Amino acid sequence: MGRSYSLKDLEMWEDRISEKVHEFGLDCYPQEFEICDHVQMLSMMTYHGMPSHYPHWSFGKSFERTKTLYDYGVQGIPYEMVINSDPCIAGLMRDNSLCLQILTMAHVYGHNDFFKNNFTFHHTQADMVIARFKSHADRIRGYVEDPSIGQEAVERILDAAHALSFQCRRNQAIKRRSPEDQLRNVLREKEEGGEQLEDADFHRFPLEPEENLLIFIRDNNPRLTEWEKDILTIVHEEALYFQPQMETKIINEGWACYWHREIMNSLDLPSDIHMEFLVRHNQVVRPIPGDLNPYNIGLTLWDRIEELQLGEARNYNEDRQEIDVRKTLFEIREVDRDTSFIRRFMDRETMEKLDLFEAAPEHQDWVIKKVSDEDNWKPIRDLLVESVGLGGIPNIAIIDCDGDGARTLKLQHTFDGRELEATYAEKTLEHVYTLWGRRVMLETTLHDNNTLYSYNEEGLVVTPDVVNAIYPAF
Amino acid sequence: MGAVFRPYSPSDSLQSDRTSGDRQRYRERLREVLKENIADVVSEQSIIGRDGDNIVKVPIRGIKEYRFVYGNNSPRVAQGDGDSEAGQKVGKVQQDGKAGEGEAGNEPGEDYYETDVTLDELIEIMFEDLELPDLESKPLRAIEAEYTHKRSGTKRVGIRAHLDKKRTAKSRLKRRFVQQKIEQNAQADVDPPEEEEEEKRFPFNQRDFRYHRHKPDIRYESNAVVLCIMDTSGSMNVMKKYLARSFFFLLYQFVRLKYQQTELVFIAHDTQAKEVNEDDFFHKGESGGTMISSGYQKALDIIHDRFHPSLWNVYAFHCSDGDNFSEDVPKTIELAKKLCESCNLFGYGEIKPTGGVSWGTPMLKHFDVLEADNFTTLGITAKADVWPKFKAFLSRDRERFSESTMGFNLWN
Numbered sequence A: 001m002g003r004s005y006s007l008k009d010l011e012m013w014e015d016r017i018s019e020k021v022h023e024f025g026l027d028c029y030p031q032e033f034e035i036c037d038h039v040q041m042l043s044m045m046t047y048h049g050m051p052s053h054y055p056h057w058s059f060g061k062s063f064e065r066t067k068t069l070y071d072y073g074v075q076g077i078p079y080e081m082v083i084n085s086d087p088c089i090a091g092l093m094r095d096n097s098l099c100l101q102i103l104t105m106a107h108v109y110g111h112n113d114f115f116k117n118n119f120t121f122h123h124t125q126a127d128m129v130i131a132r133f134k135s136h137a138d139r140i141r142g143y144v145e146d147p148s149i150g151q152e153a154v155e156r157i158l159d160a161a162h163a164l165s166f167q168c169r170r171n172q173a174i175k176r177r178s179p180e181d182q183l184r185n186v187l188r189e190k191e192e193g194g195e196q197l198e199d200a201d202f203h204r205f206p207l208e209p210e211e212n213l214l215i216f217i218r219d220n221n222p223r224l225t226e227w228e229k230d231i232l233t234i235v236h237e238e239a240l241y242f243q244p245q246m247e248t249k250i251i252n253e254g255w256a257c258y259w260h261r262e263i264m265n266s267l268d269l270p271s272d273i274h275m276e277f278l279v280r281h282n283q284v285v286r287p288i289p290g291d292l293n294p295y296n297i298g299l300t301l302w303d304r305i306e307e308l309q310l311g312e313a314r315n316y317n318e319d320r321q322e323i324d325v326r327k328t329l330f331e332i333r334e335v336d337r338d339t340s341f342i343r344r345f346m347d348r349e350t351m352e353k354l355d356l357f358e359a360a361p362e363h364q365d366w367v368i369k370k371v372s373d374e375d376n377w378k379p380i381r382d383l384l385v386e387s388v389g390l391g392g393i394p395n396i397a398i399i400d401c402d403g404d405g406a407r408t409l410k411l412q413h414t415f416d417g418r419e420l421e422a423t424y425a426e427k428t429l430e431h432v433y434t435l436w437g438r439r440v441m442l443e444t445t446l447h448d449n450n451t452l453y454s455y456n457e458e459g460l461v462v463t464p465d466v467v468n469a470i471y472p473a474f
Numbered sequence B: 001m002g003a004v005f006r007p008y009s010p011s012d013s014l015q016s017d018r019t020s021g022d023r024q025r026y027r028e029r030l031r032e033v034l035k036e037n038i039a040d041v042v043s044e045q046s047i048i049g050r051d052g053d054n055i056v057k058v059p060i061r062g063i064k065e066y067r068f069v070y071g072n073n074s075p076r077v078a079q080g081d082g083d084s085e086a087g088q089k090v091g092k093v094q095q096d097g098k099a100g101e102g103e104a105g106n107e108p109g110e111d112y113y114e115t116d117v118t119l120d121e122l123i124e125i126m127f128e129d130l131e132l133p134d135l136e137s138k139p140l141r142a143i144e145a146e147y148t149h150k151r152s153g154t155k156r157v158g159i160r161a162h163l164d165k166k167r168t169a170k171s172r173l174k175r176r177f178v179q180q181k182i183e184q185n186a187q188a189d190v191d192p193p194e195e196e197e198e199e200k201r202f203p204f205n206q207r208d209f210r211y212h213r214h215k216p217d218i219r220y221e222s223n224a225v226v227l228c229i230m231d232t233s234g235s236m237n238v239m240k241k242y243l244a245r246s247f248f249f250l251l252y253q254f255v256r257l258k259y260q261q262t263e264l265v266f267i268a269h270d271t272q273a274k275e276v277n278e279d280d281f282f283h284k285g286e287s288g289g290t291m292i293s294s295g296y297q298k299a300l301d302i303i304h305d306r307f308h309p310s311l312w313n314v315y316a317f318h319c320s321d322g323d324n325f326s327e328d329v330p331k332t333i334e335l336a337k338k339l340c341e342s343c344n345l346f347g348y349g350e351i352k353p354t355g356g357v358s359w360g361t362p363m364l365k366h367f368d369v370l371e372a373d374n375f376t377t378l379g380i381t382a383k384a385d386v387w388p389k390f391k392a393f394l395s396r397d398r399e400r401f402s403e404s405t406m407g408f409n410l411w412n
Helices: A006-024 A038-046 A058-071 A098-117 A119-124 A126-145 A152-163 A179-193 A213-220 A225-246 A250-266 A271-284 A294-310 A323-335 A340-346 A350-352 A377-387 A422-436 A464-470 B019-038 B039-043 B119-128 B165-190 B240-259 B278-283 B292-306 B326-342 B363-369 B383-411
Strands: A031-036 A088-094 A357-363 A365-371 A396-403 A407-411 A440-446 A449-456 A460-461 B005-007 B053-063 B076-077 B089-093 B113-119 B143-155 B211-221 B224-231 B262-268 B274-277 B312-320 B345-351 B375-380
Touching: A006 A031, A006 A098, A006 A250, A006 B005, A006 B076, A031 A038, A031 A098, A031 A250, A038 A058, A038 A088, A038 B165, A058 B019, A088 A098, A098 A119, A098 A250, A098 A271, A098 A323, A119 A126, A119 A225, A126 A152, A126 A225, A152 A213, A152 A225, A152 A422, A213 A225, A213 A422, A225 A250, A250 A271, A250 A294, A250 A323, A250 A340, A294 A323, A294 A340, A294 A350, A323 A340, A340 A377, A350 A377, A357 A377, A365 A377, A365 B383, A377 B076, A407 A422, A422 A440, A422 A449, B224 B240, B224 B292, B240 B312, B240 B345, B262 B278, B262 B292, B274 B292, B292 B312, B292 B326, B326 B345, B326 B363, B345 B363, B363 B375, B375 B383
Parallel strands: A031 A088, A031 B005, A407 A440, B224 B262, B224 B312, B312 B345, B345 B375
Antiparallel strands: A357 A365, A357 B076, A365 B089, A396 A407, A440 A449, A449 A460, B053 B113, B143 B211, B262 B274
């Protein structure tokens, strides 16, 4: 793409973009752009965009992987790398064309607005993110360099903590009851039900299932040293920071696409840039058969919302957005996340347009079971709702931490029709054991059988009925 | 309107970027994995008999990051290309063993890496956890292995490149100190020192210069010879020969790694022995009966002629399927004894793939009578045996070595 450009050009275009951003009423954090080359971009991606991040070999692995894919041309580098922080920081790759830079800047402003206003991000304290990650990095480096701790020991805890990092509460906004309140709650329920109180009801801790695995282990394993506890805290805090981004992948990308299109179309771009923009835009938001493209689904949904408001689809190149539509859209971007966004706005027409289907494995192939027709669109939508956001992470909670009076930790997987991957579950249980130090158990359902995994220093034990189901006796 | 642009700075890119530490650590972890699987790698045909700078592709399983994840046997929602119908096939189910797609850590699936390593690197990894048996010093070895120069003190004349800056600066300081003392004494007699007087320049003088003195540094290393003796009789079929070769290959690589100069001698024998070159040894087939003693005699002759044990570390290893003529056994034992006397280490490997038919008298039993602490026998039955047996072979030598040093200490 022939045009060469300088930093001055970028600043000029940024000026015009941010003018539009204000005009459209987007509400953003101050924005910072970092010009980088592709290796820097890859490293930024490796550390989720954080300017400083604690070291761990898994980042080396992730870097090698993306770099290999990039070097062999299997995968390009995404145009955008933007982090939820105040000021909002984004990377611009210097080898990109001017058009791509303008497009990226416009797109980044969309994310910026979303980060600042969507409710799922409220707890992330965007103004302190950079400092917090820096402090995490400093602390972990300190432990690695401490001769009495060292890299191996730190890695052992980090490896285990990473395995459990996203096993946390689904909704950070809901306040959790304290143990005393939980006790009172049980008492009240029993009383209201007129039931007799039994000793066994209280021989359990926690009384209510606890989903924050790392934090629970940190607070209830007396054998952990201070630095080990600190590492668990760090990993948990990072997971909480990234959780909202997982929860809003579709709505957030859709929002950014919606606004980059709006901004780009109102900028009076020179025709060559405009042509390139159309090509790039269509590449980004095209459906990927056999997969789900969040850009495609998100943008389609936002368009649908607007279409329902206006009564007809508008020509995005020509017509500008109307103010009253904007208000509704702004409201939705504040209060929805992927699950609610899809549940509220995915209708049959949109499902058909996106050609969403339900597929199930049959021998070696994925085979379509249902398509979005009159009878099936709702179940498919519900399945989609279940699998987006944090739906891809199995729901596992601690139901007891003193089983058999021997500090056995009991975990329970809430079975929703999807089975755990058995090998991964076994290996992850080993990680739980590393952190807990006593026997750990996991209840789940495999092959329609209640299954109980138990792991301690002697190794893994699985309840016999599931073993029989997997390896039937002749 | 306010956005801050941070211009490009190449400082932390190019060669080293911020991921380099983590990548280094990841590679260390991969190396550990490779080490664990080394037995499989070694028994792969492809590496046997190759040169050191050859690149071998080694498949290693990536290090997984386990989490609680859903298996891929539950239904999922996806997009079609516009006209999907029930019953249509849309892609393959991910199998273990293929690289997993999707978000990192979210999808199970085996990551297989094919790493390119040069054979030398691989061998280095293999031997990292093994110590060299015994570099028994041979009193008369005195073979110049390396000739370099070593710094030793200073001198006052020399070429500029050898200038010892630190010493030169020191001697200037010394000279200045003396000079000042003298001046002070002189001034104290005349009048009080004037403060405004600027400090005088005090340049280097020819007398300050110091140069490194160099002295030749000759290092002596002991040299080693590996005698590979292989039975190439008719009963040694392809599989047996392959196992034998794998073993020799390891032995050779190992010795080569530890000694500056390693000579190799290949002796192939059936009823008669002859010295052959590497290629013939590894690739040519022979046939005929078996007279192990012929191979030993040849080895002894060669040692006697070219590699006197006082100058050379001699490692000899013999591979056979053990089907020796029974008349030959006493002679074999006798010669084996002699070999033990002139070798650092002498080993006999009996190759008996399981399921194979054997007749005659397995030598393994006969060798029981041979009592020399540098003699080892081992039996190899399968590919997977090669590496563990090899390790056992070397560790035995190590034990012997540590015993002898301990004895030495006590004796002192």
